Structure formats: C-alpha cells, structure tokens
Amino acid sequence: MTPYLTSLRAIVLREALRFVHQRERFIAALVRPLVWLLVFAAGFRAALGISIIPPYQTYITYETYIVPGLCGMILLFNGMQSSLSLVYDREMGSMKLLLTSPLPRWWLLLCKLLGSTAISILQAYAFLAIAAGFGVVAPPWGYLAVLPALTLAGVMLGALGLLLSSFIKQLENFAGVMNFVIFPMFFLSSALYPLWKMAESSELLYTICAVNPFTHAVELIRFALYGEVNLPALGWTLLAAAIFSACAIWGYDPARGQIGRRR
Template sequence: MKKYLYCMQGIVYKELIRFLKQKSRFFSALVRPLLWLFIFSVGFRTALGLAITPPYETYITYETYIVPGLVGMVLLFNGMQSSLTMIFDREMGSMKILLTSYINRNYLLFCKMFATSVVSTIQAITFLIVAKLYGVDIENVAILVTIPIIMISSIILNAFALFISSVIKQLENFATVMNFVIFPMFFLSSALYPLWKIKDSSIFLFNLSSCNPFTYIVEAIRFSLYMKFDLQVFLILAISLAISLIMAFLGFKSKKVNHS
C-alpha cells in the first residue's frame, strides 16, 4: 500500500515542481479568463440581459454569470496542456519509465490526472479570488465547497485529453486536434450564455450544447459556487467521470512502450 502512496506523492510533487518552475504557465492560464472577465464582459453586459435562472435567486450581472464558465476554461485548457506534456513524458520522459514499471498502469494514469487536478485547482482558486476582488459576489465558504467539484471536473477533462493523446502519433498533430476539441466544447456550452438563449436562436445548437459534458461541468461549478444542488447536473457529472476514466484507461491499455 505504501508504494502506491509514494507513487502518487511522487507524481503530484513532480507536477507541482514543474508548475512552480514554469511561472509563465500559471499566468498564461489566467490571462484568457481574466480577459473575458475584465474586457469582453463589459461589452456583453448590455447585449445579454440575464433573467432569473437557477441557481441564482435574483437578477445578476453578466460578470457574475460567466465566472463558473471561466473556471471551466481554466480547467479545460490546463487539462489539454497537461496531456501535451504526457505525450512528451510517454516518449522520452519520466512517464515512459513509470509505464514500464510493475505498478498498475491505470493507477499511474489516475495519479497523473490527480496531480493535474491539484495544479488546475490552484489556478482556478486564484482566478476566483481575483474575480471576488473585482467585485463578483462569491462567498469564501462557497469557494471551499467548490474545490472538490473543481478537482473532479479537472480529472474528467484531463482523462478525456489523455484519451485523445493516446491516439495521437506525432506531437505536431496535437495542437491541431486540440483546436477542434477545445473550442467546440467551450462555446457549445453554458459557459458564456444560458442554454435557453441558445434555444431561442437554434434548436440544433441547443441539443448539441445539452449533450456536451462541459456544459454540466460548468453548471456543477455554478451550483457549487452558490451552494445549491441539482441532482441531474451532479449525476451527469458522476457519469462523465466514470466514462472519461474508462476512455483514458482503455486508450493507454494498448499502448506499446519501448523498454530500451
């Protein structure tokens, strides 16, 4: 049992050290959501009127609405970036050695996802603190309550990204593939606008957004930030976690790692 604990500690420690050394990675992860919060939301504030919708009990500003979606943006981009490092580690880094060890491969992959979720959570909490200082109404207790949901959401996105990375043969193809994954997932969700607004414009896009797992990640974060519970949202989140882990494990099950 101790060897598995040491393994997880080592992978988490390695990921944290890499994160601390790459300070640009920390700031770049915050630039995108802060641009939306500080600049784009000002322009959309008057264009997008927001009626009372769960979990909100009163009319809210556009900045308040998009904060959960921007937290999801941090998790989404960080998960995809982490899977990029996984491709490198799998070919010539430390993960190549670990995947050939006697420790269960699925456990190693889960440790990698958990380590990424720790880093993503630090970035997401930092963003929430900045948003709170900016004037968005978020309670301190709510931020603490949201941490487990953020970590689970990060694991889901990272597992999905790892599955994609398992079928990419060349590092050069990764960025292209990710662009076809990240942007549709983000924009076809409730991150920037409520689904009922999408429904008013296009039933087809509404149906796509309703089937998008990222929508339920955003909604789970939204409900958690306001300490509300929606059974359907959290049930779909749990199902997404199970499916994404299975996809990641199956994706790496057949990978051949060169021992030489």
C-alpha cells in the same frame, strides 16, 4: 499500500515542480479568463442581460454569470496542457520509464490525473480571488462548497485529455487536436450564455450544448458556488469522468490500446 502512496506522492510532486518552473503557464491560465471577464464581458453586458435563473435569486450581471464558466475554462485548458506533457514525455522517452513501473498502469494514470487536477484547482481559486477583487463575489461558504465540484470537473476534463493523448502520437498533432476539442466544448456550452438563450436561436445548437459534458461541469461549479447541488449535472459529470477514464486506461493498455499497437 506503501508503493501506491509513494508513487502518488512522486507523480504529484513532479507535476507540482513542473508547474512551479513554468510560471508563464500560471500567468497564461489566468490571462485567458481575465480577458473574458474584463474585456468581452463589458461588450456583452448590454446584449446579454441575464434574467433570474437558478441558482441565482435575483437579476445578475453578465460578469457574475460567466465566472463559473471561466473556472471551467481554466480546468479545460489545464487538463489538455497536462496531457500535452504526456505526449512530450513519450517523445523524450521518459514516458516508458513511468509505464514500465511494476504498479498497475491505471494507478499511474490516476496519479497523473490527480496531480494535474490539483494544479487546476489552485489556478481556479486564484482566478476566483482576482474576480472577487473586481467585485464579482460569491457567498463566502460557496468558495468551500465549490471545491468538490472543481475536483470532479477537473478529473473529468483531465481524463478527456488523457484519452486524447493515448491516441495521438506526435506533439504537433496533439496541439491541433487540442484546439479542435477545446473551442467547440467551450463555446457550445453554458459557460458564456444560458442554454435558454441558445434555444431561442437554434434547437439544434441547444441540443448540442445540452449533451456537452463541459456544460454539466460548468453548471455543477455554478450551483456549488452558491451552496447548491445540481443533481443532473453531478450525474452526467460523474458518468463522463468514468467513461473518459476507462477509455484512457484502455488506450494506454499495451495489450489492447493504441499504445500497444504502436510498439
């Protein structure tokens, strides 16, 4: 197991060092959700009153409702940006050095995924701390209970980014596809409004939101923040993480995937 642990340590450390040297990335990761929390929520508060829905036991403010969704936003954007670095590494040639390691390719990709997920979790906790400073506070035990939910959601969204990076050849193309994936996933979910409100306007949009993997990741985080487990969300998030991971490993397999066909 020593070579496996050594590679895990090296790849995670490389991700951490890259993140430390890109302070703008950390600031940008916090600015996006804070704009929604402090600016957009003020305008939507009157239009979107939130009734008593699980896991909440009473009426809540709109700011309280969107905090789990904004944590999901951080995980989503960071998962895509981490995969963007894979496309950059491929163009620069350093990707070949990683993938020619004698270790299994699936393990190397898993190490990359775990490294990016760890960074996403740190960013999510930083946002939760700032939100608490503005009065949006979860139960104390919820901040610990949400850790597994953030980890699973981060792995699922990071695996989606890995899958996209295996099919996209150029850096410029990935940036465009990334926006095409991020914004529909975010807005067609329960991150900003409950699904029952979407059902009141359109059954079709409600169905799309209900099958969106990001919706289940957000609901998993939402319930975990209040010390509860949403079993359907847990099951669907696990399933999506497994499918995205398997497809990403297939895509990076030189014998069958897209990487192999480009060489």
